[in-house]
Amino acid sequence: MLSNVIYFLENYSYYYLSIQLFIIFLIFILTRYNIISRHVIIIYTVILETLYIIWRFFFTLVFDGLFNLIFSLLLYFWEFIGYFQQMIFYITMWNPLTRKTPELNGFTPTVDIFVPTYNESLDILKRTLVACTYIDYPREKLQIYVLDDGNRNEVKQLAFELGINYIARPDHKYAKAGNLNYALSKSSGELIVTLDADMVPKSNFLKETVGFFQKRKVGFVQAPQAFFNPDPFQYNLLSTKQIPNEQDFFMIEMQAGKDRFNATMYVGSNTIFSRQALNSIGGFAVGSITEDVATGMLIQAKGYRSFFVKKVLAKGLSAENFSELLHQRDRWCRGNIQAAKIWNPLIIPGLSIMQRLIYLSGIIYWFFGIQKLVYIFSPILYLLFNVQSIRSTLVMLLVIWLPKMISSSLTFRILSNDRRNIFWSHIYETAMAPKLALSAIKETIGLKSSKKFRVTNKGIISNKIHIEWGIFTFYSFMLILSLFGISKVIYLYFIGKMISSGDIMNVFWALYNLNGIIFSIFVSIEKPRYRKAERFPVTLSCKMLVGNTTYNGYIKDISESGAKAQFELSVPMIEQTCKIYIPEINSSPLSARVVFIPSEDRFTTRFFWEKLSLEQYKDLIKLIYDQTEDLIHEYKMHNHSGFLHTFLRNINDKLQNISRTKKRSNNVSLNSNKNSKNISM
Known part of the structure; x- marks a missing residue:
C-alpha cells in the first residue's frame, strides 16, 4: 500500500504539491485570523511529518x-x-493554559524570600534586594533573606542598611542548592520565594502568586524569567528591536503548555514554594550542578500540583556576552543530564505518562548540538x-x-x-x-x-x-x-x-x-558594551533647577545611573550639581551632574545621578522596574527580523566599523608625520 502511495505521488507530483501548498497556506491564514482552531493546523502538520518520517525510513x-x-x-x-x-x-502546545489569579481574600501565609548570591556585583544585588523591600504584602508576614555564599562584609553591611536578614553558611557544599537548603533550616515561613541575585521582583509578585496556595496540595508556582537587557543574539546581531530574548518563547509559551499536564518546570528563580512540599523531598535537590528541574519534578512526583502564572513578575539580566551565554548553557546542559542520571523521569515513581514524556523531551533537547x-x-x-x-529523486524530496x-x-x-x-x-x-x-x-x-x-x-x-x-x-x-x-x-x-x-x-x-x-x-x-546600567525609554515630565534658573522638560530615557531629558530652553554646559524634580519620585529632587549636551541639539541633556539617598534610590528602582508588562504585544518578533534585513544590518555595521578603523589609522598616521616634522625642525 505504501508503494502505491509513493507511485501516485511520483506520477502526480505537480498536482499533489500544488494542492498541498494551497491547503497549508489556507489553514495558516484561517488559523491566523482565528477563523478555525489551531488544532487543525497541528493535526495536518502531524500527518505530513509522519508521512515524511515513514518515507525516509522505507525509501531513502x-x-x-x-x-x-x-x-x-x-x-x-x-x-x-x-x-x-x-x-x-x-x-x-495543543491547549496552553492562561490561569486567572485567585483573590487572596485575607489569605496571607508567612513568606520567606531567598536571594542567594555568590560573587555577583553589589550594584546588581542591591537592586534586587531593594525591590524585595517594596513588595506589596503585610510586613509582619514577610521576611527577606540574602544568602551570601561569598561571605562578603559588604553584603552583610548592605543587608543591615536595608533591614533584611543575612545568612552565611560555614561551608559551600552543593553550591546554590546547598545554600537554599541551609536557609530553609534557618527560617520558618510557610511559603518560600527563590529569586536569583539579578532578578528584580515587581511589587505585585506575591499578590499574583500566593493565592494559588489556597488550593489543596500546591507545591510551587512559577512565573516567567524575563530580561531587561538584550541577550548576545539581540545585541551582537543588531536585532534588539526586531526579536525578543532567546528564552522568551520557552519561559512564556512552553511553560503555559506544560502547565496543563502539571509539568511546569522550576527554572531556578521567580518561584514560590510550599515549605511542606520542599520538606517532602528533603529540600532542594542536590547532586547536580543545576538544582531547579529536579526539584520541581520531584515535588510533582510526590503528588503536588504546580502552576504557571503567565505574567512578568520579575525581570533580570540575561547573559551579556556570547562567551558567558555558552558557559551558562554548558552548565544547564551538564546539569540536566546529571539530574537525569540520578532521577530518571521514565522510572521515578509518581509521574504521569505525559509528565515523563515532557521531562524526557526536555533532557533530549540538550543533545541538540550533536x-x-x-x-x-x-x-x-x-x-x-x-x-x-x-x-531520493529531487521530485520526491520536494513532494514529501x-x-x-x-x-x-x-x-x-x-x-x-x-x-x-x-x-x-x-x-x-x-x-x-x-x-x-x-x-x-x-x-x-x-x-x-x-x-x-x-x-x-x-x-x-x-x-x-x-x-x-x-x-x-x-x-x-x-x-x-x-x-x-x-x-x-x-x-x-x-x-x-x-x-x-x-x-x-x-x-x-x-x-x-x-x-x-x-x-x-x-x-x-x-560588540562593546559601554553602559553600566540599562536605559529604559519613558516620557516623564521633569524640572531641572540650576542656580536660580528652572528648565521645564521631559525625560526620554532613564536608568539607575542617569537620564536623558529634552528641555524647552537650550541648556548651557554647567559644572555645578543641579537638581532634578520628577513628580513620580516622591523623594525628589535628585542631585545630578550634566555630562553631555549635543552641539547640534542644545535642548537635549544627559546627566548622571549624584549621591542618591537610600530613599531616593528605592524610589528610582521602583519607578524603573515596577511597571506593568504587556505580554500580548511585547516579547514578540517584529518587522525586519528576517534573513535579508538582519544580514544587511550586520554587513552595513561591519563596513562602518572598517571605515571608522581606517579613519582612525589615517589620523594616527597624519599625527605621527606631523610630530616627526616638528621633531626634525
Whole structure:
C-alpha cells in the first residue's frame, strides 16, 4: 500500500504539491485570523511529518558502502529524535493554559524570600534586594533573606542598611542548592520565594502568586524569567528591536503548555514554594550542578500540583556576552543530564505518562548540538566526498519534504505566538551547537569538566570588540567547506558535467545551513558594551533647577545611573550639581551632574545621578522596574527580523566599523608625520 502511495505521488507530483501548498497556506491564514482552531493546523502538520518520517525510513536510507550506511543511519536517527520531540511539542502546545489569579481574600501565609548570591556585583544585588523591600504584602508576614555564599562584609553591611536578614553558611557544599537548603533550616515561613541575585521582583509578585496556595496540595508556582537587557543574539546581531530574548518563547509559551499536564518546570528563580512540599523531598535537590528541574519534578512526583502564572513578575539580566551565554548553557546542559542520571523521569515513581514524556523531551533537547552538527556535516560530506546520507529523486524530496517543512514552520509560528520562528531557532541552535555537543557527550560518558564551577557573570562592561574564538574558528572553517562544496557543483555544471538530484538537494541544504553558519560567526564577534546600567525609554515630565534658573522638560530615557531629558530652553554646559524634580519620585529632587549636551541639539541633556539617598534610590528602582508588562504585544518578533534585513544590518555595521578603523589609522598616521616634522625642525 505504501508503494502505491509513493507511485501516485511520483506520477502526480505537480498536482499533489500544488494542492498541498494551497491547503497549508489556507489553514495558516484561517488559523491566523482565528477563523478555525489551531488544532487543525497541528493535526495536518502531524500527518505530513509522519508521512515524511515513514518515507525516509522505507525509501531513502543508503545501504551501499560503509560510510554511506553509517551517516545515513546517523542522520535518520537524529531526524527521528526530532520527530519524537515535535510530537511532544504539539501535544504540549495543543491547549496552553492562561490561569486567572485567585483573590487572596485575607489569605496571607508567612513568606520567606531567598536571594542567594555568590560573587555577583553589589550594584546588581542591591537592586534586587531593594525591590524585595517594596513588595506589596503585610510586613509582619514577610521576611527577606540574602544568602551570601561569598561571605562578603559588604553584603552583610548592605543587608543591615536595608533591614533584611543575612545568612552565611560555614561551608559551600552543593553550591546554590546547598545554600537554599541551609536557609530553609534557618527560617520558618510557610511559603518560600527563590529569586536569583539579578532578578528584580515587581511589587505585585506575591499578590499574583500566593493565592494559588489556597488550593489543596500546591507545591510551587512559577512565573516567567524575563530580561531587561538584550541577550548576545539581540545585541551582537543588531536585532534588539526586531526579536525578543532567546528564552522568551520557552519561559512564556512552553511553560503555559506544560502547565496543563502539571509539568511546569522550576527554572531556578521567580518561584514560590510550599515549605511542606520542599520538606517532602528533603529540600532542594542536590547532586547536580543545576538544582531547579529536579526539584520541581520531584515535588510533582510526590503528588503536588504546580502552576504557571503567565505574567512578568520579575525581570533580570540575561547573559551579556556570547562567551558567558555558552558557559551558562554548558552548565544547564551538564546539569540536566546529571539530574537525569540520578532521577530518571521514565522510572521515578509518581509521574504521569505525559509528565515523563515532557521531562524526557526536555533532557533530549540538550543533545541538540550533536543533532545540529549532523545536519551541518551531511551536505558537506556529500558535496566534497560523495558520502550519501539520503537517497531520493529531487521530485520526491520536494513532494514529501517541502509541504512538511512549510507546514511545520507555519505551525511553529502560530504555536510560538510570534515569540520565535524557525529561522531564529536555526540560528540559536547552530551558534551553540559545537559547545553543547561537546558538553552533552562529555557528561553522558562521565567525563568531568576541568573548569571550576562559577555562576554566569553579569554586569559586564567592555569598550573593545571581543571574539569567541572557538565558535568563530569552527564556523569559519564550516563556511569555507560549504562554499567550496557548492562551488564544486557549480563548476561541474558550467563545464557540462551531469548534475544529479543529490547534487542539487545538498547544494540547497548547504545554503540553508549557511544562514546559521554566517550568523553564528557574526554573533561570536562581541560588540562593546559601554553602559553600566540599562536605559529604559519613558516620557516623564521633569524640572531641572540650576542656580536660580528652572528648565521645564521631559525625560526620554532613564536608568539607575542617569537620564536623558529634552528641555524647552537650550541648556548651557554647567559644572555645578543641579537638581532634578520628577513628580513620580516622591523623594525628589535628585542631585545630578550634566555630562553631555549635543552641539547640534542644545535642548537635549544627559546627566548622571549624584549621591542618591537610600530613599531616593528605592524610589528610582521602583519607578524603573515596577511597571506593568504587556505580554500580548511585547516579547514578540517584529518587522525586519528576517534573513535579508538582519544580514544587511550586520554587513552595513561591519563596513562602518572598517571605515571608522581606517579613519582612525589615517589620523594616527597624519599625527605621527606631523610630530616627526616638528621633531626634525
